[in-house]
Amino acid sequence: MPELIKQHLIDPEICIRCYTCEETCPIDAITHDDENVVVDADLCNYCMECIAPCPTGSIDNWRLVNSPYSLEQQFEWEELPMQEELGEQDSVSLNEALEQEIASLLEQAHEGTGGNPSAPASAAQPTINLYSRGKPAFAQVQGNYRLTEEHTENDVRHIILNFGDTVFPVLEGQSIGIAPPAEEGENAQLIRLYSIASARDGEKRNANNFALTVKREPDGRCSNYLCNLQKGDQVEVTGPFGGTFLMPNDPNANIIMICTGTGSAPFRAFTERRRRAAPGASGKLLLFFGARTPEELPYFGPLNKLPHKLIEKHLVYSRIPGKPKEYVQDRMLEQSDTVGKLLQCNQTYIYVCGLKGMETGVDKSLQEICLRHHLNWGDLKTNMRASGRYHVETY
Amino acid sequence: MTSNAVDYDTLIPNNVGLSEDRRLLKALERWHPGYIDWWKDMGPNGFQESNVYLRTAVGVEKDGWAQFGYVKMPEYRWGVLLAPQVQDRKIGFGNHQGEPAWQEVPGEYRAMLRRLIVIQGDTEPASVEQQRYLGKTAPSLYDMRNLFQVNVEEGRHLWAMVYLLQKYFAADGREEANMLLERRSGDIDKPRMLGAFNEETPDWLSFFMFTFFTDRDGKMQLESLAQSGFDPLSRTTRFMLMEEAHHMFVGESGVGRVIEKTCEAMNQAGIEDPYEIEAVRALGVVDLPTVQKKANLHYSLSLDLFGSEVSTNAANAYNAGIKGRYQEDKIEDDHRLLSDTYPVLKLVNGEIKGVEENALTALNMRLRDDYSKDAGKGVGRWNKIIKKNGIEFEITLPHCAFHRMIGEFANISASPEGTLMSNETFSQQKDNWLPSQQDGEFIQSLMRPVVEPGQYANWIAAPKVGVDRKPGDFEYVQLN
Numbered sequence A: 001m002p003e004l005i006k007q008h009l010i011d012p013e014i015c016i017r018c019y020t021c022e023e024t025c026p027i028d029a030i031t032h033d034d035e036n037v038v039v040d041a042d043l044c045n046y047c048m049e050c051i052a053p054c055p056t057g058s059i060d061n062w063r064l065v066n067s068p069y070s071l072e073q074q075f076e077w078e079e080l081p082m083q084e085e086l087g088e089q090d091s092v093s094l095n096e097a098l099e100q101e102i103a104s105l106l107e108q109a110h111e112g113t114g115g116n117p118s119a120p121a122s123a124a125q126p127t128i129n130l131y132s133r134g135k136p137a138f139a140q141v142q143g144n145y146r147l148t149e150e151h152t153e154n155d156v157r158h159i160i161l162n163f164g165d166t167v168f169p170v171l172e173g174q175s176i177g178i179a180p181p182a183e184e185g186e187n188a189q190l191i192r193l194y195s196i197a198s199a200r201d202g203e204k205r206n207a208n209n210f211a212l213t214v215k216r217e218p219d220g221r222c223s224n225y226l227c228n229l230q231k232g233d234q235v236e237v238t239g240p241f242g243g244t245f246l247m248p249n250d251p252n253a254n255i256i257m258i259c260t261g262t263g264s265a266p267f268r269a270f271t272e273r274r275r276r277a278a279p280g281a282s283g284k285l286l287l288f289f290g291a292r293t294p295e296e297l298p299y300f301g302p303l304n305k306l307p308h309k310l311i312e313k314h315l316v317y318s319r320i321p322g323k324p325k326e327y328v329q330d331r332m333l334e335q336s337d338t339v340g341k342l343l344q345c346n347q348t349y350i351y352v353c354g355l356k357g358m359e360t361g362v363d364k365s366l367q368e369i370c371l372r373h374h375l376n377w378g379d380l381k382t383n384m385r386a387s388g389r390y391h392v393e394t395y
Numbered sequence B: 001m002t003s004n005a006v007d008y009d010t011l012i013p014n015n016v017g018l019s020e021d022r023r024l025l026k027a028l029e030r031w032h033p034g035y036i037d038w039w040k041d042m043g044p045n046g047f048q049e050s051n052v053y054l055r056t057a058v059g060v061e062k063d064g065w066a067q068f069g070y071v072k073m074p075e076y077r078w079g080v081l082l083a084p085q086v087q088d089r090k091i092g093f094g095n096h097q098g099e100p101a102w103q104e105v106p107g108e109y110r111a112m113l114r115r116l117i118v119i120q121g122d123t124e125p126a127s128v129e130q131q132r133y134l135g136k137t138a139p140s141l142y143d144m145r146n147l148f149q150v151n152v153e154e155g156r157h158l159w160a161m162v163y164l165l166q167k168y169f170a171a172d173g174r175e176e177a178n179m180l181l182e183r184r185s186g187d188i189d190k191p192r193m194l195g196a197f198n199e200e201t202p203d204w205l206s207f208f209m210f211t212f213f214t215d216r217d218g219k220m221q222l223e224s225l226a227q228s229g230f231d232p233l234s235r236t237t238r239f240m241l242m243e244e245a246h247h248m249f250v251g252e253s254g255v256g257r258v259i260e261k262t263c264e265a266m267n268q269a270g271i272e273d274p275y276e277i278e279a280v281r282a283l284g285v286v287d288l289p290t291v292q293k294k295a296n297l298h299y300s301l302s303l304d305l306f307g308s309e310v311s312t313n314a315a316n317a318y319n320a321g322i323k324g325r326y327q328e329d330k331i332e333d334d335h336r337l338l339s340d341t342y343p344v345l346k347l348v349n350g351e352i353k354g355v356e357e358n359a360l361t362a363l364n365m366r367l368r369d370d371y372s373k374d375a376g377k378g379v380g381r382w383n384k385i386i387k388k389n390g391i392e393f394e395i396t397l398p399h400c401a402f403h404r405m406i407g408e409f410a411n412i413s414a415s416p417e418g419t420l421m422s423n424e425t426f427s428q429q430k431d432n433w434l435p436s437q438q439d440g441e442f443i444q445s446l447m448r449p450v451v452e453p454g455q456y457a458n459w460i461a462a463p464k465v466g467v468d469r470k471p472g473d474f475e476y477v478q479l480n
Helices: A020-024 A071-076 A100-109 A221-227 A261-277 A300-305 A328-334 A336-343 A358-372 A377-386 B022-042 B107-130 B141-168 B170-182 B204-225 B231-269 B277-281 B288-304 B312-319 B363-388 B423-433 B437-446
Strands: A005-009 A030-032 A037-039 A061-065 A137-146 A156-162 A175-178 A192-195 A209-215 A234-241 A254-260 A285-291 A312-317 A348-354 A390-394 B051-056 B067-072 B341-348 B351-358
Touching (some): A020 A030, A020 B231, A100 A192, A100 A234, A156 A221, A175 A221, A192 A209, A192 A221, A192 A261, A209 A221, A209 A261, A254 A261, A254 A328, A261 A285, A261 A348, A261 A390, A285 A328, A285 A336, A312 A328, A328 A336, A348 A358, A348 A377, A358 A390, B022 B107, B022 B141, B022 B170, B051 B141, B107 B141, B107 B170, B107 B204, B107 B312, B141 B170, B141 B231, B204 B363, B277 B288, B288 B363, B312 B363, B341 B363
Parallel strands (some): A254 A348, A285 A312, A348 A390
Antiparallel strands (some): A005 A061, A030 A037, A137 A234, A156 A209, A175 A192, A175 A234, B051 B067
16 A cells, blocks of 8 residues: 655635745745645645744645645645545544554544543644654654662653654644564564653653653563663654544643553643643642552652642552552542532543553542532533543553 | 732743843833733723633744633733844845844934834734724624734734834833823824724724735835844844734635625525625625725725835835835845836826836835735635626725825825726715715624624624634633
8 A cells, every 4th residue: 555645735715825834934845826825745844833823724734645736736726625535534533643553543542432532622733643654753762761660560661752853743642653663574563552741842841852651561562662672772653643632721721630550641741731831720630640559650759749739649559568459449539529529610621541441440430429419420421522521541 | 029020021921031131121011001001991892801712922933933722811921022033134225235234223223213113013002992892793703803813913013112112212212112002093182193093993894804905004014124124123023924914814814704605695595796785785794896895995095004105215214224125035136226216106297107216215106016916816815706606796906096195196086997087076976986874884784793602693604714723613702
């Protein structure tokens, strides 16, 4: 199958020919004739510098094509051509990813939402599918640190990927794809998705990098590949993917984050984003984070240093010798008053991330909390999902 | 810092090192409360407490350029932002061509520069004043939001000019900055400086026409100031131009959507003749001949803003390297114009004729021609909508001699085609060419607010895409 290209196009029916995009483009990929303003597919490197300054929205158009439209073709257009039929793609999966392989992975991950998820209204617009298997981005490993204590069974790692001069715009909640290199004589490996654990502007502000939180699985080809990477190694990355499990930009938004293990990755990103972009925000961050023991809870140290003013944390453990097992859903029930109060507010968002197994327990607790507060969880969930306020991403 | 001190780096997004510049900070601190008072008194009437989904610029780089979010307008973060400095920039035209661009005001041109900045600055708050009642009759929350976005950005452009006055012009700059808050659009005693900015903006069609035609004059003026040898002015106006593009969009798409709805309604009702005015109006949409009259009015008022066709002031500003031509840096000539000529339409022995004038003194004319070309292209796109709907009608720009108050044709009367006539004949025909009282009353009758998210008044089509790619029923303004 030929490699599809994501082509950047301008809608001639909406464009007002102000040429702001042309002035903004750092590599002169945009040009115009007497009729239209057009983008040269050979030059455009998806840097997105032109998107924000466009006053009309005409700049933000993309088509998946087998071979790109030429400048001459674009000059002739009076309207933008429709997206060509590409087979099995449907419009829902196009919101998350343009490749069937990735779209179905995300669809599975979001199944627990119980319907078609939608993005929070105030979320920033995500970029998806800039890089694919045929045209991956290359990142360099900047660091690979074990997050769990050496003596514990779980090997969870914080892996920082640096993109150098490559443009790789991400939002908190998005994922990237990695396939371990195939060995000789082997078929291409399946792609695995990993949530980005950093804020959109990098591990440190304005660094062109981000981190992943990866758990080594005993027979996991991809997780072992990633966990074994050394500083300086090169990695092929595809993405970014995901257009619904995104963070609301509204500083008044309350965000309830429920996770286990590496499901904490997107919430590390959310929290850091809130800290950087809206430090005094009135919206509450509430975290329920489950692990077996403190030694196996990723980011235990840094998490404990975050002030209560920024985030209310509930770290919950299921394997502390001599103590009864406690899971996130148990702590949620214990915090019924806090959670219930937030559920009554239409600026509250729920995100669940972790293993599939946690879904049922969390859902039951939310149902119970709703009962105690005279709410109907079924109705509320439907309503929250429709307004982009209920999100589940589990594996 | 005392406890009630304002954190100006947070309050005023800036890339001019505001918190380190004690003198400037002090001047802005003094000016700021007056500005907020002005905004509350003269800004959008009745919506100061509403949450509006606005774009705020907090920096000039990619991530800072357009941050969208709900904000109450008096709390909008009006910033002082300059386009990035171009290393070793040289003056591109006039007597100082090739010399390094000035980072400080050259003493000999101080008065000229100050005057240009003040005139530009005066137009910014003026349009906010002109448009302050329009929110109450907005045809949708989307349009209301666009109006407010235009308003807060005009406010920011005032800030941009005030920054220059306070930073570079000491006491008289501060005095001028205060005066900018004291003049009022349409006020008999202390009017705004330019004619078109003292006219009313009585309805939304006028607002769209104003942003299309009059703000486009602003764009052309900013374009020529962006060429300035005075680098801070060039950098300020270059960044303003990025915002100004949104105003062009509101105008062009606004009128386009009015036209689209009219054509659609005509087709549905089976009306082919656009001049069946009463029948079209009965459908609750604006007939195309009235759209033409509005265009005639706003185009002619906007042409007046370019001043006299032949002007020594314009020549002086060019020679001084203060104000260039539209896209000066893309023109291939000697950038001195000492022996060049430029054709100017003039009144010669009772006839309109092209006369070759010295290119330097004809700079206003040239800028106006560039403006007409730019506006004409937008009108062409409106006509595409009419044509696509299969209706035979074309919007045209009237002749430059039509309905003028300033310049060569100020004292004569001419038809939109440029035929000279007596004042008496003009008066008799006037209602066919410019909006009559009756036309105004009809448009007023359409001005009923629509505040349901995703709903639009009957006389205007929905936009093709939302702001910041928001879905159709997005609540752009949360009314209280």
